[in-house]
Amino acid sequence: MSGAGAGTTAEVTGGSGAVRKSGAVGGADAVTEAEAVGGGEKVTDADADVDAVGGGDRVTAAEAVGGGEKVREADAVADLVTEADAAAEAEKGTRARHEAEAHAVVKADEAAEAGVGAPAGTGARRQGPVLAVRGLSVRFLMPGGRRIAAVTDAHFEVAAGECLALIGESGCGKSVLASALLGLLPGNAQTAGQALLGDLDLLSVGERTLARTVRGRLIGLVPQSPAAHLTPVRTIRSQLEETVAALAPVRGRKALRAAAEAAAERAAFPSGHLDRYPHELSGGLAQRAATALALVGDAPLLLADEPTTGLDRDLVDRTVDELRRHVDADGTGRALLMITHDLAAAERIADRVAVMYAGRIVELADAAAFFGAPGPRHPYSRGLLDALPDRAFVPIPGMPPELGDLPGGCAFAARCDRATDVCATPPPGTGTVACHHPHAVEDVRA
Numbered sequence: 015m016s017g018a019g020a021g022t023t024a025e026v027t028g029g030s031g032a033v034r035k036s037g038a039v040g041g042a043d044a045v046t047e048a049e050a051v052g053g054g055e056k057v058t059d060a061d062a063d064v065d066a067v068g069g070g071d072r073v074t075a076a077e078a079v080g081g082g083e084k085v086r087e088a089d090a091v092a093d094l095v096t097e098a099d100a101a102a103e104a105e106k107g108t109r110a111r112h113e114a115e116a117h118a119v120v121k122a123d124e125a126a127e128a129g130v131g132a133p134a135g136t137g138a139r140r141q142g143p144v145l146a147v148r149g150l151s152v153r154f155l156m157p158g159g160r161r162i163a164a165v166t167d168a169h170f171e172v173a174a175g176e177c178l179a180l181i182g183e184s185g186c187g188k189s190v191l192a193s194a195l196l197g198l199l200p201g202n203a204q205t206a207g208q209a210l211l212g213d214l215d216l217l218s219v220g221e222r223t224l225a226r227t228v229r230g231r232l233i234g235l236v237p238q239s240p241a242a243h244l245t246p247v248r249t250i251r252s253q254l255e256e257t258v259a260a261l262a263p264v265r266g267r268k269a270l271r272a273a274a275e276a277a278a279e280r281a282a283f284p285s286g287h288l289d290r291y292p293h294e295l296s297g298g299l300a301q302r303a304a305t306a307l308a309l310v311g312d313a314p315l316l317l318a319d320e321p322t323t324g325l326d327r328d329l330v331d332r333t334v335d336e337l338r339r340h341v342d343a344d345g346t347g348r349a350l351l352m353i354t355h356d357l358a359a360a361e362r363i364a365d366r367v368a369v370m371y372a373g374r375i376v377e378l379a380d381a382a383a384f385f386g387a388p389g390p391r392h393p394y395s396r397g398l399l400d401a402l403p404d405r406a407f408v409p410i411p412g413m414p415p416e417l418g419d420l421p422g423g424c425a426f427a428a429r430c431d432r433a434t435d436v437c438a439t440p441p442p443g444t445g446t447v448a449c450h451h452p453h454a455v456e457d458v459r460a
């Protein structure tokens with residue numbers, strides 16, 4: 015999604031479709047499923063339906079009323095108002111349309127797989143979490159038969175209106191998990207488990223569905239490096255207009271321009287900078303531009319992958335506050351999964367925290383209880399907080415294990431001051447703390 019090639023719709027909405035392909039899905043069964051998911055014509059139909067619904071056609075209809083005659087000045091003003099209304103209406107309906115589109119495409123894909131005609135999509139809102147990850151594992155197959163256990167048996171949910179912060183040291187598997195959700199793993203990756211976005215399993219749908227309905231429309235990605243994410247040779251306005259044209263039912267130059275400016279405003283990107291190129295922006299403004307692009311599709315899930323990397327503290331606070339504002343916005347039902355190693359940012363924004371170590375989620379906790387009282391229960395989580403300069407400032411001894419050479423028992427044992435012989439066996443995989451000897455609530459309060 016970076017560099018000069020980032021200007022295309024697929025890249026704007028979540029990266030090159032060529033990255034995943036069927037081989038990225040993993041084992042033979044998964045590959046077969048990925049190959050079976052198709053229905054290109056159905057996708058085109060779905061797109062046509064979406065086009066027919068939105069504001070673009072209203073504008074066209076308004077222009078057609080004159081029967082080709084010159085439109086009087088007063089009518090032109092009225093058209094502008096109509097365009098604005100249409101854009102506003104279109105924006106409000108974008109979420110439902112995207113879900114309907116996703117539903118239609120998935121049904122079309124299923125129908126194509128089954129060899130029957132495509133049923134009509136309903137687009138009905140679903141109950142339950144926005145994202146439910148069940149037993150997600152990712153393995154990388156390396157030359158010589160080596161297997162890297164990047165993510166192992168991850169379970170978590172993110173509800174509408176909630177921010178879940180996935181925290182842990184660099185290299186613990188956080189970003190691999192994010193790539194798995196977006197279908198952007200390299201070809202030597204194998205996945206297992208489920209990642210349900212509504213009733214859509216992100217791990218089993220094909221690249222066509224991921225590219226056309228998931229990236230940008232159902233998952234908005236706030237990238238790790240905004241400056242690299244933006245196309246360097248095009249202005250922010252141009253990139254926003256292209257993204258709006260791809261993801262929202264807005265047609266016509268004036269309507270596109272208005273919608274792009276509205277998108278910039280939503281991310282607090284100043285309109286006076288819209289005609290600038292990425293290299294002319296500060297880090298903060300580049301972050302806002304990237305956030306504006308992520309919000310265009312009005313996706314129900316925002317996935318922010320290290321969105322504060324390289325920012326100074328003031329900018330970190332402003333960035334996470336803006337992300338929080340988009341989750342809290344009235345009636346959006348939006349959820350945020352923020353992947354970060356910045357514990358201060360996580361504390362500022364999160365409702366719940368998932369701690370990852372050596373590819374496993376070792377603790378899931380309410381954020382207030384985790385950062386305040388009673389505090390973390392897993393020894394690694396406790397060590398992370400104790401390492402902060404404004405806390406004990408005591409680093410965790412040792413280094414994380416190689417993901418290609420994990421011990422049979424607890425992966426944290428070599429660094430843990432609570433380890434006993436039983437820790438040579440895998441810690442419990444159920445519950446909210448994966449540890450044989452978690453800190454008791456009473457211990458932490460003491």
Ligand code: SF4
Nearest residue numbers: 424427430437449450
């Ligand atoms: S299972 Fe044992 S080694 Fe692992 S974190 Fe818990 S106490 Fe420490």
